[in-house]
Amino acid sequence: MPAPIEPFTLNIPQGELDRLNRKLDDVRWPERETVKDWSQGAPLAKVQALCDYWRHGYDWRRCEAQLNGLGQFKTEIDGLGIHFLHIKSPEANALPLIMTHGWPGSVIEFLKVIGPLTDPVAHGGKAEDAFHLVLPSLPGYGFSDRPSEPGWKVDRIARAWIELMKRLGYGKFVAQGGDWGAAVTTEIALAAPPECLGVHLNMPIAFPGKEDNPTPKEQKQIEKFQSFMTEGSGYSGQQGTKPQTLGYGLTDSPAGQAAWIYEKYHGWTDCNGDPETVLSKDEMLDNIMLYWLPATATSSGRLYWESIRTGFAARKVSIPVGASIFPYELMPVSKRWAERIYQNLIHWNELDVGGHFAAFEQPARFVDELRTCFAKLR
Numbered sequence: 001m002p003a004p005i006e007p008f009t010l011n012i013p014q015g016e017l018d019r020l021n022r023k024l025d026d027v028r029w030p031e032r033e034t035v036k037d038w039s040q041g042a043p044l045a046k047v048q049a050l051c052d053y054w055r056h057g058y059d060w061r062r063c064e065a066q067l068n069g070l071g072q073f074k075t076e077i078d079g080l081g082i083h084f085l086h087i088k089s090p091e092a093n094a095l096p097l098i099m100t101h102g103w104p105g106s107v108i109e110f111l112k113v114i115g116p117l118t119d120p121v122a123h124g125g126k127a128e129d130a131f132h133l134v135l136p137s138l139p140g141y142g143f144s145d146r147p148s149e150p151g152w153k154v155d156r157i158a159r160a161w162i163e164l165m166k167r168l169g170y171g172k173f174v175a176q177g178g179d180w181g182a183a184v185t186t187e188i189a190l191a192a193p194p195e196c197l198g199v200h201l202n203m204p205i206a207f208p209g210k211e212d213n214p215t216p217k218e219q220k221q222i223e224k225f226q227s228f229m230t231e232g233s234g235y236s237g238q239q240g241t242k243p244q245t246l247g248y249g250l251t252d253s254p255a256g257q258a259a260w261i262y263e264k265y266h267g268w269t270d271c272n273g274d275p276e277t278v279l280s281k282d283e284m285l286d287n288i289m290l291y292w293l294p295a296t297a298t299s300s301g302r303l304y305w306e307s308i309r310t311g312f313a314a315r316k317v318s319i320p321v322g323a324s325i326f327p328y329e330l331m332p333v334s335k336r337w338a339e340r341i342y343q344n345l346i347h348w349n350e351l352d353v354g355g356h357f358a359a360f361e362q363p364a365r366f367v368d369e370l371r372t373c374f375a376k377l378r
Helices: 016-027 043-054 058-071 108-117 153-167 180-190 216-231 234-241 245-253 254-268 280-292 299-309 337-340 361-378
Strands: 072-077 080-087 095-100 129-136 173-177 195-199 321-325 346-350
Touching: 016 043, 016 180, 016 321, 043 080, 043 095, 043 153, 043 180, 043 254, 043 280, 058 072, 058 080, 058 108, 058 299, 080 108, 080 153, 080 346, 095 153, 095 361, 108 280, 129 153, 153 180, 153 299, 173 180, 173 361, 180 195, 180 299, 180 321, 234 299, 245 254, 245 299, 254 280, 321 361, 346 361
Parallel strands: 095 129, 095 173, 173 195, 195 321, 321 346
Antiparallel strands: 072 080, 080 129
């Protein structure tokens, strides 16, 4: 018999919040950077301002109440407790959709799209655009259990997600993801269970071939990715090789954990150098809290150690795939490269704004992309 699906309610002990405040009161700060930009990492003044707001202006109970009001659940799959949000649409013919976040994300990044996706009529859409949403937390992230032994790679997560949708009674579904969510969603597509009608990716995984003669546009995409690998991928190298060592500092220091993620909001969003123009401090801290409170800095980073060598390999997918390309994505992809991998590419759109955290940054455009893509599979 499958494990039961049980309601999950967040009620963080006040003592944990008091402990966080004490740590924020007692941060041992480094000296400021020797440059006037973010090239050495998150600037001291910016991190201090974020942590000051975290200590004196931020309200976790607001976020906690919002999550509890949506419908949270846990169920054991393959020996691990999986946390997820399950929001059913009021529309009887809604299409079940499982969406997967990545690092340094969480279910928080989907909060702004839940209403338009589940209840489109109330948000200017049509009843036939509706989805039932399943939003799981990756193993070792948020309030899912942390694996205690090796082996939780992206393909194993994909199998767990397929089981989760079956356990919820969905005889057909679609899947969506970016970042690690794209890797997991691609693994669902590669498994091609009969229940999965197709997938959508906001970070499709495809690379140029050795035989390609790049167009000027493709050459810029190649150069952008090379620049990211040279100047912006240190986090991946550390988490992919020694996540345990990194985890001691991030798990003990709220300022360290905040800066580790805040830097990515600067570098990976379409923010013109100022992440607060795209995401509020509350939104960023809501997400950071889903790393700090359950102490998942190490376990979340360990997914890189498990899967970095295989998780973003380009392998041919035969089931229907849609892709939305946001201009500030980390891994720019040419349609020509994608068509070699996704052999049934039903949707392709290159947008003019937005970055790596598509649903978080550009919720309206993200919703439109999913509606347009999956309309072809209903």
